[in-house]
Amino acid sequence: MSKSFRNSLLGAVIISASLVPHAFAETTLNALFMAQAAYSEDDVRAMTEAFQKANPDIKVNLEFVPYEGLHDKTVLAQGSGGGYDIVLFDVIWPAEYAENKVLVDVSSRVTDEMKKGVLPGAWTTVEYNGAYYGMPWILDTKYLFYNKKILKEAGIDAPPKTWDELTADxxxxxxxxLLETPIAWSWAQAEAAICDYTTLVSAYGGDFLKDGKPDFQNGGGLDALKYMVSSYESGLTNPNSKEFLEEDVRSVFQNGEAAFALNWTYMYNLANDPKESKVAGDVGVVPAPGVEGKSTVSAVNGSMGLGIPTASKHPDEAWKYIVYMTSQTVQNQYAKLSLPIWASSYSDPAVTAGQEELIAAAKEGLAAMYPRPTTPRYQELSAALQQGIQEALLGQASPEDALKAAADNSGL
Structure with a gap:
């Protein structure tokens, strides 16, 4: 073979190779999500597939874990020198993550358009000491769901507006x-119980901390736990509530075994789906009740954000994915299990159609969201409180003693 022919053949191979589309994505991102509540796994996969189609040079590997595994998975991966490029994080973790440099400060990436368009309360999900550690993605609080048919059969004209009314109903x-135990709660020894407790703390006007020290053992914090214990001991609350997480509550409510249930946004459309639920068409939703003389409604901030771990080697591509996932277009398209973070979405018929009752409840509930304590030692505080709540429910300690012990063991 002549030298000139060999060179021309080599040139042809190089040119033809350059015309062949890339067989593999240039960048692979690893993303950690939650396998329960809010957006379904199918929703997240569909969103991600659309992102990859629009960005063929980026591939996203999705991993789903139960909420209880999110925090530790994120922190352990960080300690091993990488693993994830995008992580879902709870509103209670930015303080810890910022102090321990787990997440990238993305303040410089957040545009004015984002700042103006996103509901102000949503930013509290990702903010710590004036910096943003991600984009808010899931805007959520707990609502009071009720079975319209059962209330009608009982002669109850309207859902309760106070917690005492709920007990009476x-x-x-x-x-x-009509039902042996009409109320279902998420009171397992897990963060779910803290969210129900926080909702009641907000109703009773309590404080978690005062001057950086525990104060939940006094005033409204003590009243909240007393209400929980009273409801449990009265026989009105399903006794299995002490082991229930949110999905257990949804199952009981959907089977027609509860007249009242406290749960997140996602339950509304699932419980109204005839393929999923025996009570479809009879599901009512209102903001969680208040306490006469203290509050008209109650709510916990259960929002979550998407952030970039500091160990990520692809922060630019990760941010591109986060911007897509949190965009108004995508959120409006998937607004049945999680409501958008964007203020103008709530006047969009595509978002509100078929869930007007939920949107009405959301306008009150989201405006009243009460935060769990902002502290880098939140995990210790939560664990101590979870134990205290469980001991009080089981009658192993009085509410006073249970909360005093939780305060002593909180690490604060």
Whole structure:
């Protein structure tokens, strides 16, 4: 073979190779998500596939874990020198993550358009000491769900507006033999119980901390736990609530075994789906009740954000993915299990159609969201409180003693 022919053949191979589309994505991102509540796994996969189609040079590997595994997975991966490029994080973690440099400060990447368009309360999800550690993605609080059919059969004209009314209504339902235990809660020894407790703390006007020290053992914090214990001991609350997480509550409510349930946004459309639920069409939702003389509604900030771990080697591509996932277009398209972070979405018929009752409840509930304490030692505080709540429910300690012990063991 002549030298000139060999060179021309080599040139042809190089040119033809350059015309062949890339067989593999240039950048692979690893993303950690939650396998329960809010957006479904199918939703997240569909969003991600659309992103990859629009960005063929980026591939996203998705991993889903139960909420209880999110925090530790994120921190352990960081310690091993990488693993994730995008992580879902709870509103309670930015303080710890910022102090320990787990997440990238993305303040310089957040545009004015984002700042103006996103609901102000949503930014609290990702903010710590004036910096942003991600984009808010799931805007959520707990609502009071009720079974319209059961309330009608009991002669109850409207859902309760106070927690005392809820107790009275549940007693009417029980006394009429409609349900043995009309109320379902998420009171397992997990963060779910803290969210229910926080909702009640907000109703009773309590404080978690005062001057950086625990204060939940006093005032409204103590009243909140007393209400939980009273509801449990009265026989109006499903006794298995002490082991329930949110999905257990949804299952019980959807089976028609609860007249009242506290749960996140996602339950509304699932419980109204005839393929999923025995009570479809009878599901009502209102903001969680208040306490006479103290509050009109109650709510916990259960929002979550998407952030970039500092160990990520692809922060630019990760941010591109986060911007897509949190965009108004995508959020409006998937607004049935999680409501958008964008203010103008709530006047968009594509978002509100078919869930007007939920949107009405959201306008009140989201405006009243009460934060769990902002502290780098939140995990210790939460664990101590979870134990205290469980001991009080089981009658192993009085509410006073349980909360005093939790305060002593909180690490603060």
């Amino acid at each position: 549940a007693k009417i339902i029980k006394d009429k033999g």
